[in-house]
Amino acid sequence: MHNLEWPYPVEWDQEETMRADVLVLGGGVAGCMAAIAAARDGQSVVLVEKGATKRSGAGGSGCDHWESAATNPCSRVSPEDLVRAYLADNDGYYNGISHYIECREGYDRLLDIEKMGGKIRDNEGEFAGADFRDEATKLLFAYDYSTRYTLRVWGTTFKPAMHAELLRLGVRVVDRVMVTSLLTDRGAVGGRCVGATGVNTRTGKFYIFSATASVLCMARPARVWLFSASLPGLCEFRPTQCIGDGHAMGWRVGAEFTMMEKSVRAEFSAAGSSYPPYGAGNNHNTWYPADLIDSRGKTIPYADRDGRILKTAAERFKPAPGQQFFLKGGAIDNPKYEIEGPETLSAEKMVEQGYKLPFYADLSQLPELERKVIWGMMVGQEGKTNVPIYQNYTEAGFDPERDVLQCYGTGWTSASFLPQERQLFGLPGGFVNDWRLRTSIEGLYVGGDSLFASDCYGHAAATGYYAGRHAAKEAKRLTSGEADPLQVAAERERVYAPLANGPSRGIGWKELNMGIAKTMRNYCGEPKLDELLSIGLARLGEYEEHVLPSTFAHNPHELTRLLEVFDILSVSQLILHACLARKTSSKPLCFTRGDSGEMDPPRDRRFITLKRGPGGPKVGSLALDYFGDLTEGYEAVNADYIGGGRHGR
């Protein structure tokens, strides 16, 4: 610890109240777009963000490609066909509503972002003549060049453009304030949402926000199983402070969740036993379709889904004979036959066939513009790779025409994780939503990673905007509620309690996070057993009762980190309850039961839902196709949007 006097004013004892028609919680991609939509509709908007809205959120530093832009002028697939393909690929454990919104409105949001100053097309002709560039629109495509629904974009320009638009529209952006709780009508669990509370991460000042409608656009949970006390910022894929506060506060007020039993064996983490960092050599996602070569320089072939060897790079961008289109990108881990794109052999097969480790990603043999668009543009635009990979490696002498970058693990995920080292990744659980992106809590909407089965930038932008638009409609219709003074007082007491403790007897945020993560690895690893899950819950209950009261923080920054870990505790309890509620194994949910021999029996092919009630957790059920017909469901509540005014002023 530096022996430094705290450099910000200390305002523990101060309080600020703000009122808005629409309150947006979280200033990442989804939150910014939600606030922009509500402000365009004439509503007064407050946006609260724990970090710095200009660059906050998982997409703050950039994004190399935009998925599922099915309505762009060059697309040869309909939003309906694309969502149906994703639904089938995930055996129905997928958010049909939110991804239909993504497929149907995602391209509208890209045009919005372009108007705000983001760069979405190659106006300068840098890639003129490339197979992936459309001459008329100057849009660049990725992966499946014949179907053209994924765009390559200059994502480092997006967040600053959104931030400027928020300010232009008069949105009150409150940075460096952690939202700590949702306020409900008369403080009741399950009651209508009337606002939220927050704490300034630098000064400790307390905030009370009241609003007619609220949009929660916060991160998916993280650091539940994985934690490194020395490198907490590298534990997970998404930003350090994106740890699932929204899930935790939603759970505490009785919102309904689903798919929270789903977790995957860890894939992305750059701390602990895992390796490598995001951005090392591979032939997936950003790097598709780099050649893979072995340690003797021998090229490992690509094949289509039928095993047909693809001799040229150009063939890697086409669907197989008889295939309508293939899916690639961030969310496609183990594609089914219908949508499977070109791929090299699996790592095990490659070793079996005599290819020698280690493997390297080789761009040198690709056509020049393909090489340039991967290394120059995509690695340069993707979040987290522009500076530490593209700039640093270039400066250190890496030349993609000459050098090859080592691959680690299998494909693009980290290797070396144990089965009990888990992560919420690849379409994890979240709030249950309807066609207006309302939660089960009246007045509370959700967008981005708060939604169940969420992923990627385009999904965040499209659902955030949509939730903001519908929240604005409700705000116009209703009158605002009043915060309950008792609920506010109880929250104030909760958040400041650690300040009464000192380090001599106290437990800091890192120790608590380590304790929770170890508990989850021990009792909620793989396979799942009722007895172990129940012990896990009991342990976390002990933490809640006996450990939380003796936690401490040196300053507001550490208090924020500690309150985050309180939220990790709430989320861990939610996950344990969800695991207890699913009694059989499920392949699409990556959920293995050690005390049941059944895998995906028809009776359990459903969304199991969970919410906190007055008498404890309440388990419910939703059919996998609860959203009904995609087009009808969407059009029933979006007539005004379809009728015009798609793009704001």
Next chain:
Amino acid sequence: MVDKRIFTTGEMPAANPISFDTSKCIGCYNCLEACQVDVFVPGESRGRGKPPLALFPGECWYCGCCVMECPVEGAIRLRHPLMNQAHWVAKEKLFKD
């Protein structure tokens, strides 16, 4: 013998992600304001050649926004910890070995 006065106290960080070139830094604090994790705090004084202090280096998630928002090239650097620096090799060398 080393002069004992050079010794200081404080826990060794697991990584040093951020470094400044004080001959280039203008003390604008754009890096501090851009960092969503709030890794930095203001230094004891502010101005040309006086960068903020990276007080919480372990919390850095290596997004690079501090560098992207810096108005002076080379004033701030971000570096992955050693264990996360990927290896590369000239392709030609693979055939020779």
